[in-house]
């Protein structure tokens with residue numbers, strides 16, 4: 001057995017552990033355990049500094065998970081975009097390929113709680129169906145291995161999936177979405193990186209949420225992946241009490257760059273059942289973005305996105321930099337709130353495009369009442 005597998009076996013993973021190690025009462029522990037798996041390996045556990053800290057909140061269950069919050073289990077309508085159980089096909093040219101239900105840790109805020117950890121819903125036996133689906137859809141050029149965590153597969157099984165994908169001529173790039181560099185960096189071995197290298201171009205998006213997760217072990221894991229020629233990105237989730245302070249986010253983004261990880265997305269927390277206590281108002285995310293742009297390297301700035309409820313995909317949102325228009329001038333403000341005027345060009349007199357409002361469409365096909373000027377700020 002490899003070290004990482006041994007570490008997984010030593011995880012805190014039962015209601016009994018919650019009672020004995022974290023002082024939960026038995027009834028609550030039992031309910032929490034049956035609602036969503038618990039798994040915290042000794043490495044990640046060692047990052048906790050005090051009860052209720054940002055590491056604790058991400059991995060130790062909270063009785064607030066039991067709240068009847070009325071939130072949906074599948075807020076992104078992933079299930080209705082699944083032509084076969086292992087595929088989520090929402091965008092024209094790329095798919096999520098769910099290869100395992102297992103994760104190295106069960107994050108309390110997970111958006112895929114309904115499926116993750118449940119091998120009847122995500123399973124190796126659906127892998128061939130997924131490969132067949134991808135092979136029969138030539139418009140797919142980008143496949144994102146997800147789950148669960150695809151690095152929970154053994155190197156051998158993972159290589160079989162990668163080989164299967166590389167046998168499909170229209171697949172240009174392969175991405176892996178994995179939390180391993182953050183929660184179990186011991187999973188990144190030379191054997192693994194030597195294998196991954198054979199299937200380039202391979203990209204990895206990892207998932208760090210707090211600067212305390214940027215340890216020497218995590219750096220070593222990211223170094224090994226980067227040295228294997230794999231570009232690394234990070235997808236963070238904005239969460240109350242974890243990283244909803246501009247200074248914390250700034251430190252996280254800077255630390256990621258020192259580990260050769262490029263911040264990619266910052267997600268507004270999804271509205272998933274049992275995770276309401278992690279949500280922040282969108283104004284908080286905008287405030288954080290406002291305090292990043294201009295104040296630090298542009299490389300450190302992720303896209304702040306809302307994954308549209310009901311399955312519309314990721315929608316970027318930005319602080320308001322365009323203040324308005326005066327004649328042909330656009331009035332802008334910079335990161336220090338200084339005002340600038342940009343003399344725009346007059347629009348071309350002949351317009352071959354349909355009027356902007358015709359391009360808006362409600363999901364149900366009805367005409368949208370939104371006035372485009374209000375949406376984009378300028379005409």
Ligand SMILES: *Cc1c(COP(=O)(O)O)cnc(C)c1O
Nearest residue numbers: 088089090091094095096144314
């Ligand atoms: C996030 C996501 C992707 C990838 O989106 P990118 O913006 O290309 O990174 C693809 N499919 C689904 C269903 C997703 O949720």
Ligand code: SF4
Nearest residue numbers: 103106107110148179
């Ligand atoms: S690693 Fe990802 S899929 Fe697994 S529990 Fe955490 S957020 Fe959910």
